[in-house]
Amino acid sequence: MTWHVPADTVRAYVHGRIADADAWSVEAHLSSCEQCRAELAAEASHVPALMADVDSRWSAVAADLPAQGRVRRGTVWRELVVLVTAGPAARWAWLTASLAVLALAAGVGAITPMTGGGELPLLGMVAPLVPILGVAASYGSGLDDAHEVIASTPGGGLRLLLMRSVTVLAASSVIAVAAGLFSGYGSPVPWLLASLALVMLTLAFGSLLGVGRAAAAVGGGWAVAVTVATLDAPADAIPSLLTVEFAPVWLVLAVVAALVVTVRRDAFDHIILTTRH
Amino acid sequence: MSTPTVIGTHVEVRDLVVRFGKRTALDGLDLTLDTGVHGLLGPNGAGKTTLMRLLATVAKPTSGTVSLLDHDLRDHRQLRRVRRRLGYLPQHFGYYPRFTVREFVEYFAWLKEVPADRVPTAVDRAIERVGLLDRADDKLKKLSGGMLRRAGIAQAIVNDPDILLFDEPTAGLDPEQRVEFRELLRAIGVDACVLVATHLVEDVTAACTDVTLVNGGRSVFRGTPEELAAAADDSVGGDSPIERGYTTVLRAARQG
Numbered sequence: 001m002t003w004h005v006p007a008d009t010v011r012a013y014v015h016g017r018i019a020d021a022d023a024w025s026v027e028a029h030l031s032s033c034e035q036c037r038a039e040l041a042a043e044a045s046h047v048p049a050l051m052a053d054v055d056s057r058w059s060a061v062a063a064d065l066p067a068q069g070r071v072r073r074g075t076v077w078r079e080l081v082v083l084v085t086a087g088p089a090a091r092w093a094w095l096t097a098s099l100a101v102l103a104l105a106a107g108v109g110a111i112t113p114m115t116g117g118g119e120l121p122l123l124g125m126v127a128p129l130v131p132i133l134g135v136a137a138s139y140g141s142g143l144d145d146a147h148e149v150i151a152s153t154p155g156g157g158l159r160l161l162l163m164r165s166v167t168v169l170a171a172s173s174v175i176a177v178a179a180g181l182f183s184g185y186g187s188p189v190p191w192l193l194a195s196l197a198l199v200m201l202t203l204a205f206g207s208l209l210g211v212g213r214a215a216a217a218v219g220g221g222w223a224v225a226v227t228v229a230t231l232d233a234p235a236d237a238i239p240s241l242l243t244v245e246f247a248p249v250w251l252v253l254a255v256v257a258a259l260v261v262t263v264r265r266d267a268f269d270h271i272i273l274t275t276r277h
Numbered sequence: 278m279s280t281p282t283v284i285g286t287h288v289e290v291r292d293l294v295v296r297f298g299k300r301t302a303l304d305g306l307d308l309t310l311d312t313g314v315h316g317l318l319g320p321n322g323a324g325k326t327t328l329m330r331l332l333a334t335v336a337k338p339t340s341g342t343v344s345l346l347d348h349d350l351r352d353h354r355q356l357r358r359v360r361r362r363l364g365y366l367p368q369h370f371g372y373y374p375r376f377t378v379r380e381f382v383e384y385f386a387w388l389k390e391v392p393a394d395r396v397p398t399a400v401d402r403a404i405e406r407v408g409l410l411d412r413a414d415d416k417l418k419k420l421s422g423g424m425l426r427r428a429g430i431a432q433a434i435v436n437d438p439d440i441l442l443f444d445e446p447t448a449g450l451d452p453e454q455r456v457e458f459r460e461l462l463r464a465i466g467v468d469a470c471v472l473v474a475t476h477l478v479e480d481v482t483a484a485c486t487d488v489t490l491v492n493g494g495r496s497v498f499r500g501t502p503e504e505l506a507a508a509a510d511d512s513v514g515g516d517s518p519i520e521r522g523y524t525t526v527l528r529a530a531r532q533g
């Protein structure tokens with residue numbers, strides 16, 4: 001476009017000092033020229049009465065729009081619900097699977113009490129794995145069909161990951177505590193702290209490897225460590241990783257991992273692929 | 278209502294190189310874009326999707342610079358600000374089958390940090406612009422391929438982006454929907470910088486104000502569709518002047 005509305009014509013238009021025919025041609029040009037619209041807006045912003053008029057007309061138009069279908073009001077609560085529950089389809093599979101695994105572990109644990117003859121304390125071993133898998137299932141880019149778009153949004157990085165991890169941790173803790181009470185497993189504090197630490201470690205490694213791979217690495221590491229600790233422990237004792245004495249170690253690990261996540265938070269600005277695209 | 282702002286250069290790409298192992302997907306590409314509808318045309322494997330992913334801030338280049346809306350993408354805050362002004366429809370895009378159209382578009386409105394009080398209006402306006410308002414409360418799994426594509430377009434425009442990236446957007450649309458889509462492109466291109474990556478020559482003929490032709494990760498032509506048609510050598514075959522122009526430029530690039 002080579003011709004633009006001259007500055008004094010823009011001014012005359014804004015202040016209403018322009019002939020109708022000229023106003024029409026100005027408007028015709030404005031409808032297809034961003035530059036002149038911007039100049040008009042800049043000029044108009046110096047006229048408070050005009051801005052107030054535009055605002056009130058806009059509000060009136062907006063208020064008059066009929067509600068169509070199931071429109072929900074935009075609130076912070078609504079935002080939280082949408083962002084947390086919109087994870088990949090895998091999240092229901094995860095919830096069902098974790099319930100089943102924990103029920104099974106608690107059931108086996110109840111039938112063969114762990115302090116009896118050296119059987120594995122299954123619930124304690126399995127429970128900390130559940131939230132790790134949950135974080136991977138609710139955020140892992142390989143599982144979320146829309147992750148490519150999500151990665152291009154300002155809200156799709158660490159903030160979304162933390163929102164979902166907290167939800168997963170809360171849900172799995174409730175399930176695990178309930179299973180623990182039901183099976184008479186004893187204090188849930190050690191393995192709740194272990195869960196917290198493992199989730200934080202998943203996020204910390206996730207800043208390097210991507211959340212999916214980090215979940216696999218941390219989950220695998222836990223499985224090896226707890227098996228070794230169990231074989232290592234005297235036949236009638238709880239494996240050291242799950243004792244109350246060990247709990248402070250988990251706490252320290254969780255804090256250190258949280259620090260790593262804070263320092264490396266920019267790494268979540270870009271997706272770290274877990275699958276080839 | 279959004280106040281119009283004067284924006285400098287929308288997209289500025291300098292000497293962009295992307296390598297995947299030994300394979301070079303982008304090989305020193307330069308590109309400058311402002312408002313309007315721009316075509317990014319090239320054969321499969323030319324590097325279009327790779328470029329779109331960089332512009333969408335999803336991936337990072339091996340070397341070279343990308344500046345969007347005069348912002349430095351290496352700075353976390355500036356990156357966030359740019360992302361609020363971006364719309365992106367990837368080539369391959371999964372949908373959440375259990376979501377309704379409205380929930381799906383709303384999800385992206387929140388992710389793009391549209392102000393809370395504007396979310397409901399922004400969502401319905403985007404759905405209306407792609408002509409899906411009568412299906413807004415239907416689950417995505419009940420929609421046809423073309424409708425899903427339009428839902429994808431709605432999420433891309435829900436934040437009234439300044440930069441809009443469409444990667445092979447007409448795949449799955451029938452001829453009538455393609456015409457409607459091009460009209461939508463022209464309407465959005467008045468205020469925004471719209472980049473349409475496609476391997477279909479007819480997509481750029483109808484809707485684009487200019488065309489960048491890429492081949493082997495390099496830009497081999499930049500001009501209007503008419504100029505591309507004028508580049509045609511009479512000896513090459515093709516259904517339309519612009520298709521012949523496309524083939525001529527590509528052949529020259531491959532020989533040179």
Ligand SMILES: Nc1ncnc2c1ncn2[C@@H]1O[C@H](COP(=O)(O)OP(=O)(O)O)[C@@H](O)[C@H]1O
Pocket residue numbers: 276277297300301302319320321322323324325326327328
């Ligand atoms: N993630 C990836 N890993 C390895 N090679 C890739 C990857 N993405 C693209 N490529 C390669 O880069 C080249 C350009 O691909 P692409 O950008 O998808 O082209 P287009 O979209 O123009 O068809 C191709 O040779 C493709 O095989």
Ligand SMILES: [Mg+2]
Pocket residue numbers: 325326327368444445
């Ligand atoms: Mg492609």
Ligand SMILES: [Zn+2]
Pocket residue numbers: 001003004005029033034035036
């Ligand atoms: Zn003008």
